[in-house]
Amino acid sequence: MRSPKDFFRPLAVGAPAPLREVPANPSRMIHFFPPSNAKMVAKVPDIAPTVDVLLGNLEDGVPATDKEAARAGLIEVGKKWSTPDTQFWTRINSLDSPWALDDLQAAVLEIGDVLDVVMVPKVEGPEDIHYVDRLLAQLEAKAGLDRPILVHAILETAAGVARVEEICAASPRMQGLSLGPADLAANRRMKTTRVGGGHPGYLVRADPEGGDLEAPRATYQQDLWHYTIARMVDACVSNGIFPYYGPFGDIKDVQACEDQFRNAFLLGCVGAWSLHPVQIGIAKKVFSPDPKDVAHAQRVIEAMGDGTGAIMLDGKMEDDASVKQCRVMLETAKALAERDPELADLYGFSKED
Numbered sequence: 559m560r561s562p563k564d565f566f567r568p569l570a571v572g573a574p575a576p577l578r579e580v581p582a583n584p585s586r587m588i589h590f591f592p593p594s595n596a597k598m599v600a601k602v603p604d605i606a607p608t609v610d611v612l613l614g615n616l617e618d619g620v621p622a623t624d625k626e627a628a629r630a631g632l633i634e635v636g637k638k639w640s641t642p643d644t645q646f647w648t649r650i651n652s653l654d655s656p657w658a659l660d661d662l663q664a665a666v667l668e669i670g671d672v673l674d675v676v677m678v679p680k681v682e683g684p685e686d687i688h689y690v691d692r693l694l695a696q697l698e699a700k701a702g703l704d705r706p707i708l709v710h711a712i713l714e715t716a717a718g719v720a721r722v723e724e725i726c727a728a729s730p731r732m733q734g735l736s737l738g739p740a741d742l743a744a745n746r747r748m749k750t751t752r753v754g755g756g757h758p759g760y761l762v763r764a765d766p767e768g769g770d771l772e773a774p775r776a777t778y779q780q781d782l783w784h785y786t787i788a789r790m791v792d793a794c795v796s797n798g799i800f801p802y803y804g805p806f807g808d809i810k811d812v813q814a815c816e817d818q819f820r821n822a823f824l825l826g827c828v829g830a831w832s833l834h835p836v837q838i839g840i841a842k843k844v845f846s847p848d849p850k851d852v853a854h855a856q857r858v859i860e861a862m863g864d865g866t867g868a869i870m871l872d873g874k875m876e877d878d879a880s881v882k883q884c885r886v887m888l889e890t891a892k893a894l895a896e897r898d899p900e901l902a903d904l905y906g907f908s909k910e911d
């Protein structure tokens with residue numbers, strides 16, 4: 559662990575100074591595309607303006623035989639990047655793979671000027687972040703970049719979950735964390751075969767009525783990811799960075815995808831991954847506060863005056879703590895509405911709001 563005095567010093571001569579605060583840019587969906595697929599690369603100009611984050615994926619999902627082609631596709635997209643209101647990220651291969659070093663070098667040296675965030679998979683502890691941190695500083699200095707590239711870690715090993723707080727605090731470059739439910743399930747030896755979402759076998763059953771064990775009893779499916787997401791949210795918030803739900807692999811089940819995303823939103827996540835165009839709209843809907851909640855938040859804030867004390871509104875007690883929740887809701891809505899006029903209209907915000 560670096561001394562607190564050195565925490566914000568650049569890690570290489572000539573590298574840009576680390577940021578003191580991670581920007582809270584809208585990132586309701588991190589949209590994944592495989593840059594090795596020429597058809598999908600051709601769609602980038604149309605898709606980029608419709609998403610908050612576009613991510614060129616170099617890791618899992620890209621066949622080993624296509625790794626070089628994916629890196630070349632990412633560079634091609636970066637060189638033509640002309641959507642400054644959308645963030646541009648990449649996911650590099652894991653640090654123990656034969657590709658990670660070349661991924662990082664190519665991404666920073668060739669397109670570092672347009673790259674906002676590098677997503678690092680399978681992070682096991684702060685030492686992985688320290689390695690990437692120093693390397694990025696050296697590469698940024700070499701490329702002559704004037705602002706640092708941030709780092710996003712995927713939580714997809716038991717060791718990573720056990721050290722999640724240390725990972726979040728490892729560097730001022732840390733932008734956020736995503737849940738990696740597929741690799742995490744494998745690493746934990748969970749007995750599932752899915753990419754995120756629930757499982758019908760993970761349930762609780764109602765007690766038998768009148769002790770009748772033969773009578774039908776209601777069952778309730780439980781959320782396999784609740785514990786990990788809650789830990790992730792606490793670790794992120796206490797370090798001033800952002801938590802995200804990861805992928806939902808059952809593309810056709812848009813309803814369960816929406817439910818999983820909403821659980822994450824309610825627990826504090828700011829966004830999720832979209833793997834297919836159909837999931838972009840789901841993430842946009844879920845991670846933009848509901849206009850009814852925004853209107854309610856405005857009413858509570860107005861009714862609470864200076865924000866202290868206790869009042870009754872619609873039969874419910876409101877006080878200092880509920881007004882703080884309402885401010886979170888309103889601030890989130892305002893930040894999103896700033897870049898989305900349709901949302902601003904939906905919330906009834908005027909330009910002065």
Ligand SMILES: CC(=O)SCCNC(=O)CCNC(=O)[C@H](O)C(C)(C)COP(=O)(O)OP(=O)(O)OC[C@H]1O[C@@H](n2cnc3c(N)ncnc32)[C@H](O)[C@@H]1OP(=O)(O)O
Nearest residue numbers: 590591592597598601605615618619740753805833834835
């Ligand atoms: C556990 C993890 O690591 S998750 C992250 C790794 N995985 C990924 O990144 C997967 C990303 N997604 C994909 O590769 C694709 O969506 C797949 C393979 C899952 C499905 O692709 P398809 O079989 O082509 O789906 P489908 O036929 O429904 O696609 C409809 C259209 O959307 C396009 N499309 C599909 N996914 C994407 C995408 N992620 N970005 C842009 N366009 C896409 C298709 O090219 C197709 O275009 P067309 O109508 O012009 O032919």
Ligand SMILES: CC(=O)C(=O)O
Nearest residue numbers: 737738739740741804
């Ligand atoms: C997100 C990811 O990489 C996983 O679920 O494994």
Ligand SMILES: [Mg+2]
Nearest residue numbers: 618714738741
């Ligand atoms: Mg993974």
